[in-house]
Amino acid sequence: MNLKMNGKTVEAEENISLYDFLVSKQLEPERLIVELNFEIVPKEQWKDVVLKENDSIEVLRFVGGG
Amino acid sequence: MNDFERGLERYIGRERLEKLQKIKIGIAGAGGLGSNCAFNLVRSGFRKLKIVDFDFVEPANLNRQFYFIDQLGMPKVVALRQNLLRINPDLELETLQVKIDAGNIMELFGDCDVIVEAFDNIAGKTLLAEKFYSSGKLVVCASGLAGWGSSDEIKIRKIHPKFFMVGDLVTEVGRDVPPISPRVNVTAAKQADIVLDYIMNHGP
Numbered sequence: 001m002n003l004k005m006n007g008k009t010v011e012a013e014e015n016i017s018l019y020d021f022l023v024s025k026q027l028e029p030e031r032l033i034v035e036l037n038f039e040i041v042p043k044e045q046w047k048d049v050v051l052k053e054n055d056s057i058e059v060l061r062f063v064g065g066g
Numbered sequence: 067m068n069d070f071e072r073g074l075e076r077y078i079g080r081e082r083l084e085k086l087q088k089i090k091i092g093i094a095g096a097g098g099l100g101s102n103c104a105f106n107l108v109r110s111g112f113r114k115l116k117i118v119d120f121d122f123v124e125p126a127n128l129n130r131q132f133y134f135i136d137q138l139g140m141p142k143v144v145a146l147r148q149n150l151l152r153i154n155p156d157l158e159l160e161t162l163q164v165k166i167d168a169g170n171i172m173e174l175f176g177d178c179d180v181i182v183e184a185f186d187n188i189a190g191k192t193l194l195a196e197k198f199y200s201s202g203k204l205v206v207c208a209s210g211l212a213g214w215g216s217s218d219e220i221k222i223r224k225i226h227p228k229f230f231m232v233g234d235l236v237t238e239v240g241r242d243v244p245p246i247s248p249r250v251n252v253t254a255a256k257q258a259d260i261v262l263d264y265i266m267n268h269g270p
Contacts, residue, residue: 030189031188033199040199040200061209063212064191065212065237066095066099066211
């Protein structure tokens with residue numbers, strides 16, 4: 001199925017969890033915050049949220065240092 | 067009004083100074099980002115700051131953080147309070163020597179109009195960003211400030227009207243890429259400037 005991630009169309013397996021999707025895109029989940037269809041999904045829910053066709057995902061990635 | 071405030075008022079005027087003085091800014095972390103952002107905010111005219119950090123001033127902080135050699139060993143929030151009050155003695159400062167975590171972050175910053183994310187670690191950055199992303203408060207995060215050079219790559223990204231990220235988004239502090247004063251200060255100063263610009267234009 002197709003999803004949007006940060007405005008671009010990307011492929012994902014059917015019934016994939018948000019967490020597995022992020023890992024499949026080589027993103028490091030601990031660095032991210034994620035908005036799904038314009039709402040923040042708390043980290044602890046990522047393994048339970050199942051993605052659907054045309055979902056819109058915005059990923060913000062952090063690196064350390066301050 | 068003290069001499070500092072009178073001096074600043076000559077540049078920005080009474081009305082704008084009073085507007086800034088009403089705003090309460092939370093600063094999560096008092097290291098390289100937080101300490102330097104704090105002095106920029108104070109020099110810009112902000113008066114109410116809530117600064118939270120659990121840590122102590124150590125030698126490896128002095129290369130970039132707004133502390134001095136005679137403050138080694140002090141809690142950062144105590145040292146920062148001293149230093150900020152030397153700029154403006156009439157600040158309304160709340161300084162808390164507390165470790166910020168998922169259990170206390172909402173309560174710590176719930177009463178602030180603006181939150182500056184000034185952690186060094188990813189867990190803190192993502193925690194704050196996630197919890198306050200849709201809070202209605204102005205939130206200014208930082209990501210990617212290590213090393214030296216290419217400081218024009220330290221950019222401001224407006225993620226939504228009240229959520230900003232400053233940094234080059236890629237350069238992480240690591241063994242060969244240390245945190246060094248100029249790029250840390252560029253980032254911290256940009257965080258402060260975002261807050262200043264937002265409040266000047268919109269209020270809280």
